[in-house]
Amino acid sequence: MHIATWNVNSVKARMAIVTNWLQSTQPDVLLLQEIKCETDSFPSFEFEALGYKAYVIGQKSYNGVAILSRHSASDLVYQLPGDSEDAQARYIEATIQGVRIASIYLPNGNPVGADKFTYKLKWMQRLKKHAAELIERENSVVLAGDFNVIPEPIDVYDPKGWEQDALFRPETRAAFREIVNLGYTEAFRALHPDQKDAYTFWDYQAGSWPRNKGLRIDHFLLSPEATDRLISCEIDKNPRDKEKASDHTPVVIELR
C-alpha cells in the first residue's frame, strides 16, 4: 500500500501537476494540504475520473485538507478533536484498508510571540492528546502532512538562521518530540538516518529551489504496527521542478 502526502498550495492552481503525478505514481492514497478552496468547490470529479474518491474539508481562501483514495474510506473525522470553536480546516481522518490515516496541516505559527504561535502550540497539544488516543485504540495509524516542524538541524539548510522561526523554535521541536515519543516513528528519518539535504519545501523566493535551500517539514508518523509494515519512505523532488510548482513536494511511503 502506497500512501503519499503533498501540500499543494491551492488544489485548483495545481490541478495539472497533481493529476499528472497521480497518473504516473498511482499511490493508493494521496493526502493533500492547503487546498485553499471551500469543500463544495473541490474538483472531486477530475480526481474520480482518475479512480480516486475525494474526502474533503475546506474553507474559503486558506487551509483545507483532503484524502484522495483508490479504496473506500470509512469513519471520517473532519476536525482535530479538542476545540469545537476552532474553525480552521486543518485535519481530516479516515480508515482505509484497515489503516487509520490523517491528513494534517499544522499551523505555521509565525510570527513567534503573537497569537499565531500560541495557536500552533495549543494545536500541537491537541494533536498529542488525540495521537495518544489513536495509538491506544487503533492498530496501524498513519499521521501525515505538513507539520510545519523542522525536527532537527539536519532538516534545514541554515539551522542558525532559522533558530527564531516558529518552525524550528525549541517549544515547537519539543512538542513534536512529545508526539513521536508516544510511540510513533518518523518514517523518513528512521529509514534514512544520515541523509542530509533531504527537504520537502523550498521557498518561492530568493532562488531557494535551484540553490537547494530547503526545509524538511512534511512528515509521516507511524504507530508501531504501521512501522512494522514500513518498506520505504521517499521524497519525490520531481514535481517541485515543474512550471507552476507548489513550494512543497510529495513524500511517499510503502506499507507491506
Place this chain on the structure above:
DNA sequence: ATGGTTGTTGGACAA
C-alpha cells in the same frame, strides 16, 4: 538583503 515569490482576491494577508 529592512531583498525575494505565489495564491487568493481584488488590498492585504498568509506562507
